[in-house]
Amino acid sequence: MLIGIMSDTHDNLPAVRKAVEFFNEQNVELVIHAGDYVAPFVARELKKLKAPLKGVFGNNDGEKKGLHEVLGIADEILEIEADGMKIAVTHGTDERIVRALARSRLYDVVVVGHTHRYEIREDGRTILINPGEVCGYITGIKSVALLDTRKREVRIVNIETGELLGVMSL
Structure with missing residues (x-):
């Protein structure tokens, strides 16, 4: 399964549009958003995801x-199983929660946002x-x-240039 991962869109609609276009072009089968949409009107662009x-x-x-009503977002921690x-x-x-999730040995992958800096x-x-920041503000x-x-x-990909910023085999 190909999963698109995004975070920290912060209402930057042109950037969200670019991310949605990128994910649609890549034919991702699921998109994960690690938070900081900011306002429900961002749903206009996110609903264009295939x-x-x-x-x-x-x-x-x-x-x-409002975010729950338009996008179904309801949690601060989410568990997903794929393949x-x-x-x-x-x-x-809270970095303590991130460390606890990673060290629990329950998960193969932990997805986070918040820092606006991409990292694997x-x-x-x-x-x-x-995944870094979709908004590009920081x-x-x-x-x-x-x-x-x-x-x-x-x-990890720069959605403006297509440049590969990082890669890791699991």
């Missing part, structure tokens, strides 16, 4: 009721993926990740 969207709240998501791979998703505001790293037997780089559960590979 794949289902699953996500969690971030620390800047103030209109949780036998167990994935946990949390925004990452190992923590024991768990891979931590931060780093200036608009990035997303692709997790291929069949190839067991993660790639």
